[in-house]
Amino acid sequence: MKTAEIAQRYLTYFEKNGHTIVPSASLVTDDPALLFTVAGMVPFIPYLSGDVPAPYRRAADNQKCIRTLDIEEVGKTPRHGTFFQMLGNWSFGDYFKEGAIGFAWEFLTGAEDAGGLGFDPKDLWVTVYEEDDEAHDLWLQLTDLPEERIQRLGKDTNYWSTGLPGPAGPCSEIFFDRGPAYGIDGGPATDDDRYVEIWNLVFMQYQITNVRSKYDFDVVGELPAKNIDTGMGLERIAFIKQGVDNMYETDQVRPVLDAAVALSGKTYGAVHDDDVRFRVIADHIRSSLMLLSDGVTPSNEGRGYILRRLMRRAIRAMRLLGVDGPTFGVLFAASRDAMKEAYPIVEADYPRFEQYALAEEATFLRTLAAGSELLDESLTETKTSGGGQLSGSQAFLLHDTYGFPIDLTLEIAEEAGLSVDRAAFDALMHEQRTRAKADARSRKRQLADTSVYRAFRAPGETVFTGFTELETASTILGLLVDGQPVQRAVQGQIAEVILAETALYAESGGQVADRGVIVGPGFELDVLDVQKPVAGLISHTVEVVSGEVGVDQPATSVVDAVNRRAAQQAHSATHLIHAALRDTLGTSATQAGSLNRAGYLRFDFSWGQALSDATKTEIEEIANNAVRDNLQVTTRVLSLDEAKNLGAMALFGEKYGETVRMVDIGGPWSRELCGGTHVASSAEISLISLVGEASVGASNRRVEALVGLDAFRELAAERALVSQLTSTLKTPKDQLATRIAELTASLKAAEKKIAQFEAKALGDRLPQLVEAAQPVGAFRVIAQSIGAAASADDVRTVALQARDRLGAQAGVVALGAIVGDRPVVIVATNDAARAAGAKAGVLAKTAASVLGGGGGGRDDVAQGGGADAAALPDAFAAIVRSLEASAA
CATH class of the missing domain: 3.30.980.10 (Threonyl-trna Synthetase; Chain A, domain 2)
Incomplete structure (x- = not known):
């Protein structure tokens, strides 16, 4: 049974049972606490919380989801995927536990020829919250499940809450037993992969507060309207119904895996680590395609970073399978063909999605090439210094700054006969993740509690009149100060105003909010911002300019017409x-x-x-x-x-x-x-x-x-500039471009001549520099400043010429100069000096550390720099001390 057919059966069944079929929301969610739609219930949160009245009593959907919290588990278990589809049926104050359990059992065990899924009841297990006697008894009454296949579990598995004050309730989960070949007996309580959770029925019936953790809170009473929130994993149902071992082998995912197998020349099912990589590729390519289809594009932050990470993990996996070149053209096309039946947009707009994918692949392949070069330098330095292990900080730098995967660092280091300080790398990664989680928690804590808008939204949507009116008389439905409802706001206060009707446009669709005022008897409010804190409700952030404003007062919104x-x-x-x-x-x-x-x-x-x-x-x-x-x-x-x-x-x-x-x-x-x-x-x-x-x-x-007028002003300013140039250069405006090109060419020629004069002047100093060479142990050393220079290349040229004049004796040249107000040091060594242990790259780093900067390079010539020009004498002294120490 194909994945798309399973989804259609589900929606057809629930439509026949009075549910409104709701299209999948975008993977990009409006919830400011989330980057993506991470669960099927996310689009329904305003209805489940009561912030927005539900437009239907019961609904069903097939919701696209992206979840990357367990990304490291992808490919290792049969059920972890970053993109997945959640089938859900929802009741908003309509049916409750009895209805949810009845629908679930009938659909799962109903005959295939009657529109059901045809599961054998003997393969199904159920868990309920340990204190939910009602759900336990309903399972016995409504189904033919025996007592021993209904297990009671604790809050950590069978109680749902958001981790914030609001709705919560027990849940009941349905599991499929894959059989003794897949693990031990004992039911879902064993937490064994043999038992696959396929459906979760959440009975949202309580209001909680004083939330100390996700499972530690106070129940303050039952919700006025009890809701049903269910989720059935489509991919999990698909791999069971299709008789395969995991979700990566289903009809919507397996074609990508097979394409990766063909590209690599390896065999799926032969080597465990390769199998994991094939599954990672199949999952991540599909997830990337679906994110692209919802408007996400690769970037270095937010949603774009997640997409970039998925793509780069797929590239890394292909590389570990022995494929170094481009593969996205083949892999994304395979995913397109597998997903187009369920999501026609992936075929209709595929050229655009492919453009993003191929560009990102090309960028990362260049990154890998550059990272490989940096890694090679680090490995060489480690070996030269006698070390056998690449530092964790260097591996983390390659990963964090250059995007070079740790797996490739480990592989290349092993080929070079070195290990990597993985413990130090993991510690740095842990610190980074801890900071990221703290930032996320901080952002979540700072979110406004949208429940404060519930009472204002309940009567209906705010009527926006601004398409046809610039002034609208209305009534103040509510006032908030510091996020809390108040009855009045006085002069000088910043408040939120909720009106029944408004002419002021709330920011959306790329258009910024209107400017304007809200006026009424005895008060004037300056509108600072207009937003939609919940769907259908417009809120005006205002400053009370004069008077005092109160709830239920008449008020007129007035748009700044010019703006x-x-x-x-x-x-x-x-x-x-x-x-x-x-x-x-x-x-x-x-x-x-x-x-x-x-x-x-x-x-x-x-x-x-x-x-x-x-x-x-x-x-x-x-x-x-x-x-x-x-x-x-x-x-x-x-x-x-x-x-x-x-x-x-x-x-x-x-x-x-x-x-x-x-x-x-x-x-x-x-x-x-x-x-x-x-x-x-x-x-x-x-x-x-x-x-x-x-x-x-x-x-x-x-x-x-x-x-409009801004465009005119900009063109008028350009006209004034052209007029000034024609006057200054005494050139007609139609000849300005030619005249400026001539002046630019003359300037470049003059600069070139000056540079030649400066270079000759530096070259004339060569005999003096060589004569000033001093013995340091076995080395003959030139270490001094040559003053100002046009470029570091000029200094490099003189340093190399000076090195050549030192002859066969072990020679080290360290020349400093001021280039563009910053100090630069060039170090050059000859063959004899390098044989005696003098490495230009090491010496350049030594000098740079004194100058307050960085440096490095090859053993024969290297460059360092910094910000403290006055420290050049100390930098030369540090080089000499280093040479003395090596000579000793």
Whole structure:
């Protein structure tokens, strides 16, 4: 039974049983405490907590999830995966334990030809919370499970909470017994891999407080509306129903594993460590593809860092399997073909996803090459110094700074006959993880308790009137000061104001919040920010400028019309830029982020190379032609499917409900789903001036533009600058570029001549330098400063020439100079000096440590530097002491 068929059976069953089928939310969650949707319940948290009224009494879904907490276990167990799909059925104050248990048992054990999964009841076990007699008895009443296959377990396994005050409750888990070939008898209580958890039924019935840990808290009573939250692991069900040993061998994952086998030439099932690597590759490639399909792109922070880490772990695994070259073209295509039935977007937008993947692979392969060179230097230095072990700090530096995997460091070090101080490396990694966890806990503690908005959201959504009005009379539903509800706020206080209706736009979709005021009888509030703390609720952060404001008072929201108009110009201009980019570059140039504020727009898009000046001019001209043509801007509210059928672009990073707002500029030329405010016609934008274009990632570019009056001011400033240059250079403006090029060429020629004179002057000092050589033990040493120099290369040239003039005797030359206000030391040694133990790289490091900087290089020539030019004499003295010690 294919994975997609299992999911469809599940949704069909629950739809027949009165559940609303809810599409999967994005892997990118709105929850500020999470980077990703880590569990099926994440999109339903506002409904389960009661912060937002549920739009349905019962629901079912197949939710995409990403979880990397146990990433090191991927490939080692049959069930750990970073991307997984969670089938869930939900009740919001409707059915409870009896309904949840009944549905689960009927679907699992129902005949396949009747739409069930056809599990044999004798293969199923159940666990319940040790104090939940009700669930225990219901399992006996509703099913034919014998008493001995219902086990009672403690809070650590069978009690659910978020670890924060709020809803909680016992849970009941369903396990599949894989048989004696997979482990010991005794049921799930043995915690053996023989028993695979396939479904968890959470009975959310209590309110908890005074949370001391996830399993230590006070229950303050039952929830007014009891909820059901279930999750069934689709991949786990799939590998059982497909008769394979683990999730990596199911129909949606195995094709990638087979592609990796073909590329490596190795056999799956022959060597344990290789098998783990094959499974890691299969899992991580699929996870990476699914993250890309939800708009995540590789980067050095946040979600992008997780994606980058998954991709690089896959590359590392391929390398450990003996494949050093590019493989993503084959692996990602295999994953696309395996996932496209369940998620058509991975095929429809595959060229763009592949572009990101191939760029990231190429980048990391270059990183591996550079890291290998640095590692080789470290290994050579370790051997030269007589050591047999690479330091943990050096291995950690390669891992943390250069992205070089520890596994490869261990492998290469072993080939060189050295070990790695793994204990020290692990200690440094532990410190880093501890800091990261502390940061995450700190961020979680600082989150606002959204339950304070529950009472304000319960009556319904805040009505936004700002599409048609700049002033709206309403009523103050609530006030918060320091996150707590209050009845009044007085002059000078910062407060949050909740209105029943508002004309003020809350920040979203790249458009910043409106400026404005809220006024009422005897008070005026300056609006500092407008946000949506929970879905459907708009909150205004204000300063009480005058008077005193209270709950239930009448209040009028007033938008700053000038700022709003300029913001609308920028937002509509963003749509024009997007359309112009697609006209010029093709449909793969899609939006990856934007920011619109009064007079300015920033637009990120998927593209792998810099735009030429001609291309930028063309994009700017297309956009401004659209302004000139005075295209009509129209908006329609319609279903998401209708909008997509009309060709509207659904942009990554945006969340859409069943109904959406579609914005057309010039009909289908620019047709996007957008909840922002816009001009009535393109001519109102006035003017668009591109002012910047740059890279923001391996396959992302960013354009910046000024709009309207800001664009005019920028062009006026450029006109004034050109006028000044024509006057100063006494050159017509159409000849300025040629004149400036001539002046630049003349300047470079003059600089070259000066450098030649300086180099000759340094060369003329060679006899004096050689004559000043001093004996230090067996060495003849030149160690002195030569004053200012144009570049370190000039100093290097003189040092090498001086070394050659020292003849066959063991010679060491250490020349210092001031280059650009910073001290530089070049050390050069001849063959005899190196044979006597003088290494230029070691001596350069010695000097650099005195100068307050760093250095190193080869044994024959090396460079060091720092910040303290006055310490050059001490640096030379340190070199001499080092040579004296080696001579002794």
